Amino acid sequence: MDPLVQAASVVAAALAIGLAAIGPGIGQGNASGSAVEGIARQPEAEGKIRGTLLLTLAFMESLTIYGLVIALVLLFANPFS
């Protein structure tokens, strides 16, 4: 493989996963904070809130995972090599 392509791919993979982690991180923090607030205000609704929270966290998580898929493609199945 061309060393330039190799170097660019490694940097791009790192950038893809790193940048993709920013947004979901903020989002998950907000969601969890609100969930804790909701549980503190209404402890009897904890089960329902937790279920919804886990589901929404998984959705946000998947945004990072898209970045990870791009990173994995660049590292393991590089189309430019």
Add this chain to the structure above:
Amino acid sequence: MHYGSLLLDSIGFFDSLPLAKLEVGHHFYWHIGNKTVHGQVFINTWIVIGLLLIASIAATRNIQRIPSGIQNLMEYALEYVRDLTKAQIGEKEYRPWVPFVGTLFLFIFVANWSGALVPWKLFEIPEGELAAPTNDINTTVALALLVSLAYFFAGFRKKGLGYFAKYIEPTPVLLPIAILEDFTKPLSLSFRLFGNILADELVVAVLVLLVPLFIPLPVMMLGLFTSAIQALVFATLAAAYIHEALEGHGEEEAH
């Protein structure tokens, strides 16, 4: 799918420990006709299907009025997927979709956990390694396309060609986005499942590479948890898409 030359091979970092060797893109190829398939995915898919079949047959072979043992477990599973479907599709139309959504959930759940719980390294195959069937993109794409077919079928059966009205329903300006949505739905479904499962296995593999004992355990637990959640997310989204196709846009206020 043939992968090209592997970048990480040339870095040469991951070959130091044979037990924790990372293998992405190595497959056990079977040649059927002029097609090439990933054999390890087939073997594991059959194992998962076999497990589910055995569980269902064992649960229904000798049905008691007061359930116990495996019958109790499978009744719990049935109630779980039924409630899941009912919560998404609604009281009136959920019943025909319980088998589909339930199958998706159970298959993905057992497939994910089989990859995490069974020490597949002990079984030698000529090339590649056995792992969860869902860590192969082909499996998840197939499942996601099944979901696409299912919601188109649901819409057509309910409304006939009137189903296409939903593409121009609020305004025809949004037509390209509505069409794009049909492509992004299976794309995001498949990538989400594939990425999560592969990421779990990679994280565990990298940690085992660094610290072979005890330290990876919490991450493995987290992996089990995420795998279960991903099965739930996939089934929930499938049911939600079917519901959307059944409802259309303007009808939400009607009842």
